[in-house]
Amino acid sequence: MARIPNKxxxxxxxxxxxxxxxxxxxxxxxxxxxxxxxxxxxLPGSLRQLQMDLRKLMLPYTALKLKEKKRNxxxxxLNVAGPMGVSHFLILSKTExxxxxxxxxxxxxxxxxxxIHEYSLAADVAQSQLRPxxxxxxxxxxxxxxxSGFGSGEQHLKLTTVMFQNIFPAIDINTVKLSSCxxxxxxxxxxxxxxxxxxxxxxxxxxxxVSRRLRKFVQNRQVPDLRNLQDxxxxxxxxxxxSESEGDDEAATVTLANDLGRVxxxxxxxxxxxxxxxxxxxxxLVKIEEGLCSGDVIFSxxxxxxxxxQETNQNNEEDAGDDEDSD
Amino acid sequence: MAxxxxxxxxxxxxxxxxxxxKKGSNFKKKQKQxxxxxEKVKKIDPRLKKLLRKKARDYNSDDDNEDExxxxxEDDNADSMDDDVSSDDGKEKKNLGIEIEGSENEDNDEIPxxxxxxxxxCRAFRIAFKSISKKAISDDSLGPVLxxxxxxxxxxxxxxxxxxxxxxxxKKEKHxxxxxxxxxxxxxxxxxxxxxxxxxxxxxxxxxxxxxxAQNAQKGLNPSRSKDAKVIKKRRKERFFSELSxxxxxxxxxxxxxxxxxxxxxxxLRDNYMLTNSKLKDxxxxxxxxxxxxxxxxxxxxxxxxx
Numbered sequence: 001m002a003r004i005p006n007k008x009x010x011x012x013x014x015x016x017x018x019x020x021x022x023x024x025x026x027x028x029x030x031x032x033x034x035x036x037x038x039x040x041x042x043l044p045g046s047l048r049q050l051q052m053d054l055r056k057l058m059l060p061y062t063a064l065k066l067k068e069k070k071r072n073x074x075x076x077x078l079n080v081a082g083p084m085g086v087s088h089f090l091i092l093s094k095t096e097x098x099x100x101x102x103x104x105x106x107x108x109x110x111x112x113x114x115x116i117h118e119y120s121l122a123a124d125v126a127q128s129q130l131r132p133x134x135x136x137x138x139x140x141x142x143x144x145x146x147x148s149g150f151g152s153g154e155q156h157l158k159l160t161t162v163m164f165q166n167i168f169p170a171i172d173i174n175t176v177k178l179s180s181c182x183x184x185x186x187x188x189x190x191x192x193x194x195x196x197x198x199x200x201x202x203x204x205x206x207x208x209x210v211s212r213r214l215r216k217f218v219q220n221r222q223v224p225d226l227r228n229l230q231d232x233x234x235x236x237x238x239x240x241x242x243s244e245s246e247g248d249d250e251a252a253t254v255t256l257a258n259d260l261g262r263v264x265x266x267x268x269x270x271x272x273x274x275x276x277x278x279x280x281x282x283x284x285l286v287k288i289e290e291g292l293c294s295g296d297v298i299f300s301x302x303x304x305x306x307x308x309x310q311e312t313n314q315n316n317e318e319d320a321g322d323d324e325d326s327d
Numbered sequence: 328m329a330x331x332x333x334x335x336x337x338x339x340x341x342x343x344x345x346x347x348x349k350k351g352s353n354f355k356k357k358q359k360q361x362x363x364x365x366e367k368v369k370k371i372d373p374r375l376k377k378l379l380r381k382k383a384r385d386y387n388s389d390d391d392n393e394d395e396x397x398x399x400x401e402d403d404n405a406d407s408m409d410d411d412v413s414s415d416d417g418k419e420k421k422n423l424g425i426e427i428e429g430s431e432n433e434d435n436d437e438i439p440x441x442x443x444x445x446x447x448x449c450r451a452f453r454i455a456f457k458s459i460s461k462k463a464i465s466d467d468s469l470g471p472v473l474x475x476x477x478x479x480x481x482x483x484x485x486x487x488x489x490x491x492x493x494x495x496x497x498k499k500e501k502h503x504x505x506x507x508x509x510x511x512x513x514x515x516x517x518x519x520x521x522x523x524x525x526x527x528x529x530x531x532x533x534x535x536x537x538x539x540x541a542q543n544a545q546k547g548l549n550p551s552r553s554k555d556a557k558v559i560k561k562r563r564k565e566r567f568f569s570e571l572s573x574x575x576x577x578x579x580x581x582x583x584x585x586x587x588x589x590x591x592x593x594x595x596l597r598d599n600y601m602l603t604n605s606k607l608k609d610x611x612x613x614x615x616x617x618x619x620x621x622x623x624x625x626x627x628x629x630x631x632x633x634x
Contacts, residue, residue: 044502044504044505044506045505046505046506046509047505094505096504098507098508099507099508116508117508118508118509118510119508119509119510120509120510120511120512121509124510124511124512125512127511128511128512128513128514129514144530144531144534146526146527146530146531148526148530171534173534173537173538173541173542174541174542174559174563176538178535178538181531181534181535184527184530184531186523186526186527186530188523188526197519197523199523199527201524201527203531252528252532253532254531254532254535254536254539255536255539256535256539272528272531272532272535274524274527274528274531276520276524280512
């Protein structure tokens with residue numbers, strides 16, 4: 001008697017559980033967005049590097065080693081995206097005027113097209129820094145996203161915020177572990193220039209109220225140099241160098257809910273420090289299409305849809321190339 | 328003189344043998360034919376003749392070098408030997424001649440009648456050769472080029488250089504187009520970067536504080552443990568419902584205010600009656616409530632009117 005219902009239950013439950021593990025967060029039960037980053041058309045070397053950087057940024061829910069061939073069409077990616085649960089495409093392309101980044105939701109769209117005015121690679125950013133920082137598990141968790149300056153109420157900006165909020169898995173405040181918040185992606189909209197600054201930082205927490213020497217001692221686990229000191233107590237009591245930049249970032253201090261590493265204990269004050277990882281981009285929202293790289297133009301930087309159509313008929317230079325890319 | 332002639336003779340058979348060797352078995356056949364009738368030989372295939380001539384030239388060009396060195400040493404030694412050398416050269420020429428005309432009179436041991444002519448011509452050749460060898464070679468970038476088309480060669484080289492330059496420029500241009508928009512960041516943080524970092528920091532701080540606030544409430548409970556998870560769920564539900572019970576009051580009041588200005592005051596007469604209401608589940612109980620509410624409000628209104 002008892003066996004039969006047991007069997008039935010197993011038969012029904014197992015596949016569902018498997019599916020859930022693949023696409024759904026195990027605590028909050030939300031669907032995890034996944035992404036593909038790829039290129040349409042041939043890219044020069046630096047842009048290919050940017051593509052790689054973007055893939056790293058989208059980790060861990062992205063295909064880091066996605067191989068694309070010349071003859072792969074958008075449909076091929078779409079066909080793969082369905083069973084893999086990929087929800088977003090980031091498509092890089094290049095015309096003679098500038099490189100472009102398209103962000104699209106997969107099956108149906110919409111597609112946001114950004115013109116990349118300037119960009120710097122992660123390697124460039126690391127090169128510009130004195131001590132580039134890259135802890136081991138930096139890319140093991142999805143980044144946080146901060147959108148600022150988008151709240152002016154315009155429709156296309158709202159759509160952009162929704163799009164970028166959904167590109168990374170949502171955070172549940174009640175269950176999130178602070179140790180999983182390692183990176184942050186910042187999108188800052190400038191109203192005057194209509195440009196979006198795209199930055200990628202790593203988050204570092206430091207205990208506040210401890211002298212630099214002690215902090216280093218705890219972090220490095222190395223035997224300190226005590227040659228010049230009379231007594232061990234001197235090491236603790238002696239004031240460090242005066243320039244400790246703790247006074248100016250009062251706003252950047254946090255009390256932690258739980259322990260974070262060895263140094264940052266729960267219910268102590270910690271300072272939040274950000275260091276750029278890269279890539280860095282300056283984007284301009286050029287147009288929004290309803291479908292996946294197709295369909296009606298909802299928003300266009302260069303006039304309304306009908307106007308633009310006339311324009312393109314007159315001088316189909318850039319957009320023709322762009323459309324070809326998408327097909 | 329005697330030595331020289333001997334040398335010549337000693338050299339001669341060797342050369343002949345070699346030349347004969349080159350021609351292979353065909354050569355002997357030719358000999359036989361040659362003995363038979365001379366006319367046939369003259370009808371030799373012009374192509375073959377050409378080839379033979381070429382071979383002979385190649386062959387002798389090697390020997391020329393040897394002779395040149397010998398010639399130079401002799402020149403240094405004495406001028407009186409000039410005649411001898413000339414004869415030597417003549418021999419050389421003769422050899423060449425034999426090679427060329429080999430098909431005609433190969434086997435003749437006697438000196439052919441044209442030899443004197445050769446020796447005379449050879450003198451001219453010698454003079455010409457001497458004048459060439461005495462010429463100082465200018466150290467051009469081209470190196471020693473004997474041909475008279477020196478300018479042509481120079482032109483060709485210049486063309487190549489120009490071509491390469493054009494190609495390099497095209498490549499550079501392509502690279503520039505590819506690098507368009509690529510900017511190397513500065514070593515320092517400028518004001519804009521600092522502003523961006525501060526914005527991002529604010530975001531992080533906000534999140535961390537929110538997390539702190541939320542997780543302090545459920546301290547000591549582990550969300551991954553099922554028992555604790557249940558408690559957390561219960562608490563969250565309670566909080567959610569408490570939030571719900573708060574908000575509807577505000578919502579309805581705003582709604583009423585918004586709608587009262589436009590449509591009729593009685594709910595069923597409004598255009599959006601039942602459409603905006605989210606609780607369509609209990610639609611059969613609703614009207615009473617609404618009516619009650621309306622009545623209540625009516626009474627309030629009336630009371631206020633009365634006042």
